[in-house]
Amino acid sequence: MVTRLFGPEKDVRTRTYRINAWSFLAIVIFVVLASYSREGTAICVRDDSGQTVCLPAPAKRIVTLSPGATELMFSAGAGDQIVAVVAYSDYPPAALELPSVGTNTRIDMEALLALKPDLVITWVTGNPPAQVELLQELGLPLFAIEPRTFEGVSSAIERLSALAGTETEGFAEAERFRAGISELSEQYRDAEAIPVFYQVWAQPLMTINNDHLIGKVLQLCGGMNVFGGMPRLVPRISAEVVLQANPHAIITASVDGVSDDQLDLWKSYSGLSAVKRNNLFFVPASSISRPTPRLLEATRLICEKLDVARERL
Structure with missing residues (x-):
């Protein structure tokens, strides 16, 4: 009698243990896959200061802290995603319609933060280090640019378009510039x-x-x-x-x-x-x-x- 009772109880416990083990394993697999998915869909790009910037999704609220950065974002096909610029951002003409957060050397931090940007494009040697450090401390995603070569210009457009999710337009413009420079280089080689x-x-x-x-x-x-x-x-x-x-x-x-x-x-x-x-x-x-x-x-x-x-x- 005892044996009969013990046998089924043991089987139940064994089945319960197996169910719990599989449930635990399923949870572990789900967590790992979910983590991998987030890691896999993140957009990670290295900037011109050598830092790798990762965004969970394409940026939709971008602030540019130099006229050159503004122009590059438009070139990358992301002009509609810019929510603010700095003084002298005058090209293309659409940039003149955007609100300003000061100048490249004196940024209005309160105005910038109020816009809740999901990406800020900085200028390596043109923005005050103290203000850039403050933006970092506040946890804003920063992407620094300063192309020093022709290829650097094309690369900047491509990287910015990747961060904005506008690769089709950005990569086409980068290639147009690359081809034009190559043609001139060949023309004036000798x-x-x-x-x-x-x-x-x-x-x-x-x-x-x-x-x-x-x-x-x-x-x-x-x-x-x-x-x-x-x-x-x-x-x-x-x-x-x-x-x-x-x-x-x-x-x-x-x-x-x-x-x-x-x-x-x-x-x-x-x-x-x-x-x-x-x-x-x-x-x-x-x-x-x-x-x-x-x-x-x-x-x-x-x-x-x-x-x-x-x-x-």
Whole structure:
């Protein structure tokens, strides 16, 4: 009797144990799969500061903290997902309609936080480190950009489009820029080298070295940057060293590329090769100074300016 009772009770306990074991295993498998699913659908991209940024889903509320970042987001096909920009975000025209959260050097934190962004695009060397650190401490997803090469521009567009879920538009635009630069590079591969001075600012007098993206534009066009070997990205120099370098062309940026008084200083030095040959050139400021697809237009224009300078040699 006891045996009969013990036998079925043992079977019940065994079956219960097995059911509980399978239930536990099922829960473990579910948790693992759920974790893997979240990990698998997360969007992870490395930014230009070397940090990997992961989003659980494509960003829908984006704030850009530089005019270049604004333009790049539009290029990536995510203009409709931008909820705020900073001052001087003037391209494309639609950017002018967006609310501002200050300037790239003075961000209105209260206004930015009130927008509840799910992604903030920062500028590596253009935003104050203290404000960027505060945004990090507040837990906002930050993606830092600062392309230093032509490929870096294409890559930035592709990475931003991945974060915004607009890969179709972004990758197409990145490839268009890549192909255009490649075509110009081939066209000017054997161009006669010509000494060039690029003037960033007149007072104080500033230029760029070959590590700067503008320096790479000059090189692509066959220009020999007379200050390309300087250690600083944007060094301050004196008029005397420019005269010693004796460039055959001087280029600077202005609003819409219209001639102004920025290069008047050099006109008094009639012996300077660039002055003697009237090789004082202007290019549009926003397209040459921002690492965006419009850099292709600016590069083409600088190549044409240097062609004119070669003809005048």
